[in-house]
Structure formats: structure tokens, C-alpha cells
Amino acid sequence: MEFGKGHGTENDFVLLPDLDVAIDLRPERVAALCDRRRGLGADGVLRIAKAGALQTAGVLDSLPDGIGSDDWFMDYRNADGSIAEMCGNGVRVFAHYLRAHGLEERDAFVVGSRAGARPTTVHSFDRHSGDVTVGMGPVRDMGSSTATLGGRVFDGIGIDVGNPHLACVDANLDADGLAALDLTAAPGFDPGFFPHGVNVEIVTPLRDGGVDMRVHERGVGETRSCGTGTVAAAAAALRSDGHSDGVVVVRIPGGEVEVRIDDGVAALRGPSVLVAEGTIDDTWWGSLG
Numbered sequence: 707m708e709f710g711k712g713h714g715t716e717n718d719f720v721l722l723p724d725l726d727v728a729i730d731l732r733p734e735r736v737a738a739l740c741d742r743r744r745g746l747g748a749d750g751v752l753r754i755a756k757a758g759a760l761q762t763a764g765v766l767d768s769l770p771d772g773i774g775s776d777d778w779f780m781d782y783r784n785a786d787g788s789i790a791e792m793c794g795n796g797v798r799v800f801a802h803y804l805r806a807h808g809l810e811e812r813d814a815f816v817v818g819s820r821a822g823a824r825p826t827t828v829h830s831f832d833r834h835s836g837d838v839t840v841g842m843g844p845v846r847d848m849g850s851s852t853a854t855l856g857g858r859v860f861d862g863i864g865i866d867v868g869n870p871h872l873a874c875v876d877a878n879l880d881a882d883g884l885a886a887l888d889l890t891a892a893p894g895f896d897p898g899f900f901p902h903g904v905n906v907e908i909v910t911p912l913r914d915g916g917v918d919m920r921v922h923e924r925g926v927g928e929t930r931s932c933g934t935g936t937v938a939a940a941a942a943a944l945r946s947d948g949h950s951d952g953v954v955v956v957r958i959p960g961g962e963v964e965v966r967i968d969d970g971v972a973a974l975r976g977p978s979v980l981v982a983e984g985t986i987d988d989t990w991w992g993s994l995g
């Protein structure tokens with residue numbers, strides 16, 4: 707079984723090219739693959755296939771709106787084996803892998819996700835690095851909620867970017883204060899508000915067009931970046947400043963990305979890096995149950 711390894715601002719993924727949809731991605735296998743000691747180690751897995759092949763194989767019950775059977779589809783799994791609707795950094799790495807491996811000849815094409823079609827543009831790439839913009843779709847305000855972290859309560863806004871986020875902009879927080887927070891334990895949240903769990907972003911206020919952000923991801927833990935999270939953070943920071951649209955540079959521990967929100971629809975631009983490829987041992991894979 708062939709694999710690739712890549713990251714977008716250090717949110718890292720195992721890529722599994724699986725055009726015949728022959729790989730059984732049961733949760734315990736995904737979790738083992740993503741484990742940094744007993745597996746390859748990653749924040750998530752990106753199965754590479756066409757939407758129609760995934761539907762024929764029964765991985766997708768139906769095709770989300772706007773996705774045709776011949777479109778690429780990013781079948782995303784979190785490190786704990788759970789399925790999530792969308793992964794912004796994942797789409798950049800997915801699109802870069804397709805271009806770098808000659809699977810796709812166009813610079814602009816659709817990547818399907820469970821949250822819908824994501825129009826993607828690969829501005830430049832080589833075998834190692836890429837620069838990619840992803841149309842992230844509508845940013846939906848879900849209302850106010852709170853996160854608790856180390857006994858502190860952070861006011862936030864629930865934001866749906868295809869997957870659920872709680873973006874907490876703290877007016878009194880600067881980059882040093884953010885870096886000092888302990889995000890090893892999952893922040894507390896209201897399960898009535900977020901019945902399917904939530905990704906929590908802690909964000910500094912908008913200053914000179916930029917914010918700093920850290921994230922605790924549903925199904926993963928703290929990661930060094932989260933693309934959908936950067937969109938939620940940008941939307942929340944703009945709103946705290948009295949705006950709904952704008953361009954925000956979001957600095958995360960793994961680098962920085964640019965988020966553009968126009969009429970409530972977001973685009974995410976940032977880097978992708980492909981670091982390795984190889985073969986997963988069939989005996990080991992088969993032993994995982």
C-alpha cells in the first residue's frame with residue numbers, strides 16, 4: 707500500500723492514493739497509522755479517490771451538492787479514526803499531491819469534501835512545495851458560546867465552516883499570553899450547543915490585519931494549524947472589530963495563512979509541503995484488525 711506524507715503549516719497528513727477504493731479505513735487502522743509511536747504519525751488521513759468510486763464502494767451514501775462523480779474527493783479522517791466533514795489544510799496538501807504526482811493536469815479544479823465542493827487553485831508547485839488557495843464556502847455564525855481552559859472562561863462564537871468551530875477572541879490576549887496557554891487537555895464546551903463536538907480556537911484581537919491563533923481539534927488534540935479553524939478565527943476577529951468581510955493573516959504555531967472573506971464566503975491561501983512517500987507493510991496493516 708503506497709502512502710505519501712505532507713503538511714500544511716505543520717498540520718500533517720498521511721495521504722493514501724486509493725483510486726479503486728480498495729483500502730478498508732476502519733477507525734482502529736486510521737488511529738494506528740496516525741499514532742506517532744506505533745504508526746507513521748499524523749493529525750489525519752487523506753484518502754485520494756474520485757467521488758463516484760467512493761460512492762460505488764459504499765464509503766459515501768450520496769454525493770454532496772455540487773460534486774460530480776468524476777470530481778476528486780478528499781476522504782478525510784481525524785487521527786482518532788473519526789470522520790470529519792472538512793479539512794482546509796488537507797485540501798491544500800491533497801491538491802498539491804495530485805499536481806505533483808501528475809494525477810491532475812489542471813491548476814484549478816474541484817476537491818469534494820463531505821461539506822461540499824471546494825474549488826481549489828494551485829498557484830505554483832514542485833515535488834516538494836506548493837502554494838494553494840481553497841474556496842472554503844460560506845462561513846455561518848451559530849451564535850455565542852463559551853470554552854473553558856485551565857479554569858478560565860473564554861467567550862466565543864460558534865462558526866460553521868462545514869465543520870463546527872468555537873472561535874474565542876480574547877481582547878486581553880497577546881501572542882505571548884497565547885503561547886503560554888496549556889492546551890494539552892481538551893477545552894470544555896457546551897455539548898448541547900455542539901452535539902457533535904467542536905474544534906476550539908483561542909485567538910488574539912485583530913491588529914494590523916493579523917491575528918495569532920492556537921487550536922484544539924476535535925478528534926486530534928492540539929495541532930500546529932487548522933485551516934477551517936483559521937477561517938473561523940478570521941471571521942470571529944473581523945466580527946469583534948465590527949466587520950463581516952476582510953482579509954486576515956492568521957499566524958499559527960506552524961506558520962501563517964491568509965483568509966479572505968467576501969460576502970460571507972471564505973478563501974484560504976497557504977503553503978503545502980510533501981515530505982515523504984513509501985510503502986505501508988501489508989502484514990502490519992493486516993494485523994490491525
Ligand SMILES: N[C@@H](CCC[C@H](N)C(=O)O)C(=O)O
Nearest residue numbers: 790793794795869932933934
Ligand atoms: N485540520 C483540519 C480540520 C480537521 C477536522 C477537524 N478536526 C474536525 O473534526 O472537524 C483543517 O485544516 O481544517
